[in-house]
Amino acid sequence: MLNIQAQANVPTEFGKFKMMAFSEDDKNWMPHMALIAENTDLEKPVNVRIHSECITGEVFHSQKCECGQQLNSAMQYMQENGGIIIYLRQEGRNIGIINKLKAYALQEKGFDTVQANLELGLPADDRDFGIAIEMLEKIGIKSLNLMTNNPEKIQIIKDSRINFNSRIPLQIKSNESSASYLKTKKDFFGHLLDDEN
Numbered sequence: 001m002l003n004i005q006a007q008a009n010v011p012t013e014f015g016k017f018k019m020m021a022f023s024e025d026d027k028n029w030m031p032h033m034a035l036i037a038e039n040t041d042l043e044k045p046v047n048v049r050i051h052s053e054c055i056t057g058e059v060f061h062s063q064k065c066e067c068g069q070q071l072n073s074a075m076q077y078m079q080e081n082g083g084i085i086i087y088l089r090q091e092g093r094n095i096g097i098i099n100k101l102k103a104y105a106l107q108e109k110g111f112d113t114v115q116a117n118l119e120l121g122l123p124a125d126d127r128d129f130g131i132a133i134e135m136l137e138k139i140g141i142k143s144l145n146l147m148t149n150n151p152e153k154i155q156i157i158k159d160s161r162i163n164f165n166s167r168i169p170l171q172i173k174s175n176e177s178s179a180s181y182l183k184t185k186k187d188f189f190g191h192l193l194d195d196e197n
């Protein structure tokens, strides 16, 4: 069972967030995180972004994906409108950074983002979004507006006790390196992306 192990108010370049670390015990060095923007009203439908860790994109500014820009946009949006970011430690769609780099090496040889995982004997997407539901319920969210393009995340909320009120699109313009990745997300995973990608 996940519990809030610690929480503190942290100023960021976007504004102040209450940052919470969730894990089963306080010995976990990679806890899932919740960032709650100031002025978030938990009694109204809450704006929520469920975001999966991507060290290459968020920390090292890789151009192969749009995760870093998505996280920045989400933080900005939550500060302007109130809301919560659930940050899941599910690097590489939960295959981990070592396997993700192995998958990237295969992508250099022409495999796409899905084929590369399968070639490694791993699922295309191994994430468990039930963790996000558990965290949202602990925080006390009853109804939400979900910031995503991923229909699976929407379905997970609809299958839970939390009310799905609306979707907030989160589309980042593609670049030369990310265009084919975004096309595969649209074609294979059914992501709700406009045609500019």
Ligand SMILES: Nc1nc2c(ncn2[C@@H]2O[C@H](COP(=O)(O)OP(=O)(O)OP(=O)(O)O)[C@@H](O)[C@H]2O)c(=O)[nH]1
Residues within 6 Å of the ligand: 050, 051, 052, 053, 054, 055, 065, 067, 070, 090, 091, 092, 093, 094, 095, 100, 103, 104, 113, 117, 147, 148, 149, 150, 153, 170, 185, 191
């Ligand atoms: N295995 C693998 N993981 C990747 C690759 N590129 C990005 N990721 C991971 O994919 C996750 C982000 O998933 P996305 O499919 O981009 O987006 P999403 O979270 O499903 O959907 P949105 O809510 O619309 O952003 C992060 O954990 C990234 O580390 C890749 O080529 N291979």
Ligand SMILES: [Zn+2]
Residues within 6 Å of the ligand: 054, 056, 057, 058, 065, 066, 067, 068
């Ligand atoms: Zn990424």
